[in-house]
Amino acid sequence: MANERKRPDPCSFIIFGATGDLTHRLVIPALYNLAASDLLPEKFCVVGIARKGMSSNQLTESLKKGLHKFATRPVDEAVAERLFSCVTAIEADPSDPASFDAMNERLDKLEKARETGGNRLFYLATPPSAFLPISRELGRTGMLKENGAWRRLVVEKPFGTDLASARALNAALLKLMDEHQIYRIDHYLGKETVQNILVLRFANGMFEPIWNRNHIDHIQITVDEKLGVGHRGSFYDATGALRDMVPNHLFQLLSLVTMEPPARFDAQAVRSEKAEVLQAIQVQSEQDALYNSVRGQYRAGRIGDTEIEDYLKTPDVKPDSTTETYAALKLTIDNWRWAGVPFYLRTGKALTIKRTEIAIKFKQAPFAMFRNTPVDRLSQNYLVISTEPTEGIELQFNTKVPGPTINIDGVEMKFRYKDYFKAEPSTGYETLIYDCMIGDNILFQRADSVEAGWQAVQPFLDAWKNAGGRDLQSYKAGSSEGPEAANALLTRDGRSWRKLG
């Protein structure tokens, strides 16, 4: 999130996994959008690390096709040509160290010709098993040394599969380079509404005074998805909803909503506050974790006209799998601001609609004044920050129904991004890639935050593993709320999930 629009330094953008889905679907369309907004460096080249025998022309053709398929706006051929004119394919395989030496030499030559000054951004758009082998080769060949030029490494999620593996990955990467060179990406931080949480909280005088346990009853974070697991059976069955979504995406939302105000709007201050609040999430015992969570798996169903087959029939999913496609948790944050305020988080696949929202429920006003009136209840005061189905903010409050008697009803005040701002549709990766090129890591996760996130979910992972599937619930694909037991998680506290709007 730059303070001014400037072109980044000259650099080479080196993508590992250049022929993969992520590169075609998101990275190249984002680079195109940056090019269309004049936000790529003047001296720039894209290097795709491809399989043996793939020529630069073949790679370029494949990326071009990808751009036309996944572009978020009409493609201006002149801009696309400029971008693709600087694509080079290089082969490198971490199991063949000589290929990395050769790659280093090719990059040296390429950057002399392109005058990129030796700045290199390595983007790991690969399966996680390749993160470390590639990084080790980059380290061995000296490509991560910053001698006058910068060297940065973008690491996609998942960053580890539990606390121990995340710690090990951090430790191994930090032996090869400095923390400031590592950009652990979470695409949720590329979303406008997510970035806006800080502005909403800290650029307005009216919210912060009530943003605490004295006024907030509880907070719900919902990330519902319509899609089933589809073709990702092998990855998903080994991962599950909790690992896939919670320590990363949902905790990004949670930390922005709950962090203390940073002293400055800079990476060091913002990331420290985010890490601090994640570290304050109470680490539960396994027994508590089981009591405070619900996991579910979808059975066959239908969403609109689409039939969704039973999760267990998904290709590459074990027929007796206990992997959850839905997870709901209750957490607490052990600090002065949030003591006693429950946080309910839920995420699931194959639900009626795609919905991503943070709902902040304020405490009820005293009812006393309305005791001798026809009013029998006050509706709930919610502030809802949502990115799906629409990006915006909504406030729900009580108002008098017109008429001679006192009657009260809940109404909504809605702000939608698209009503006020005419932003070009984006992939969500533009800001993140641009920030990486200008060296601003405010939107990227630091090692301590990643570990704090895993630390908080580890008891749930352990509890579910040890329960061996006994607690696994099911829900019908296309249902609006996931398993019934997820409702009980709140009703036992006298609360309920916010209904679909």
Ligand code: BG6
């Ligand atoms: C990814 C998960 O990180 O996020 C996917 O691996 C999930 O399973 C996706 O579908 C959700 O992202 P978004 O932006 O569509 O909410």
